[in-house]
Structure formats: structure tokens, C-alpha cells
Amino acid sequence: MVDDVGLESLLDYAREDRVGLSVVAAVAGAKVGEGATFAERTAALLSVVGALMDRGAVPGDLVGADHDFVAWPGSKDAVLSRLACEIKALGELPATGELCWIHDPATTG
Numbered sequence: 001m002v003d004d005v006g007l008e009s010l011l012d013y014a015r016e017d018r019v020g021l022s023v024v025a026a027v028a029g030a031k032v033g034e035g036a037t038f039a040e041r042t043a044a045l046l047s048v049v050g051a052l053m054d055r056g057a058v059p060g061d062l063v064g065a066d067h068d069f070v071a072w073p074g075s076k077d078a079v080l081s082r083l084a085c086e087i088k089a090l091g092e093l094p095a096t097g098e099l100c101w102i103h104d105p106a107t108t109g
Contacts, residue, residue: 006027006030006031007027007048007051007052007055009027010023010024010027010048010052010057010102011052011055011056011057011104014052014057014102014103014104015057015104015107016107017103018062018069018101018102018103019057019101019102019103020095020096020097020101020102021045021093021094021095021096021098021099021100021101021102022093022094022095022096023096024045024048024049024052024102025041025045025093025094027048028041028044028045028047028048029041029044029045029093031044031048032044038092038093041093042084042087042088042093045087045093046080046083046084049080049083049102050076050080052102053076053079053080054076055104056104056106057102057103057104058071058072058079058102058103058104058105059071059072059079059083059099059100059101059102060072060100060101060102060103060105061100061101062101069101069103069105071103071105072100083099083100086099086100087099
């Protein structure tokens, strides 16, 4: 779905810091085009998140006073299903800080 350069840029970002979903959505949206439907944009976003998960970055929440990253529990399919349900309930693609963040928890960032 996303080219290697776009995916690697997101992955580098996720290894350094937490990536907001609006950034992921922008990369995904560039692949489906400006006239894409909400369903197409959502599918593209989930595809990019899935590709990031395949490479170690995962959705999660920032918790506590120090904003520690806590990955969402469950299998890849369960996590993507949860994200899809939350996007559908939101009714639009999420802004940064909404729903979750993407991060590679194997890194120290």
C-alpha cells in the first residue's frame, strides 16, 4: 500500500518518538488520492498501520504524568480491528492525539 520510502520514514519517526495518526493518515491518503472515500482512506490507514506493525511499531496509549507509551494488547488482527472500530465510531480520520499513537517499543524514544 505505502511505498518503502514513506513506510521507512514513518518507521524512523516511530523509533525516535510517538507518531500521531494524522501523520500516518497523511501518508496513507497520499496513496489513495484526494478523492478517496472515507472507507478507502480508512482501509489505507489500517494497511499502513499493519505494515508498521509487521516492522515492530505498534499502536498504543500515552499514560501517566510521564506519558509512558503502553502498547495495545492483542494480536495484530485484534489491534487493527479495534482501530477500525474506533475510527468508524469517530466518523472521520483521527487527528494527532486521538485514539492512539504509533511507536516502536523496542526503542528507547
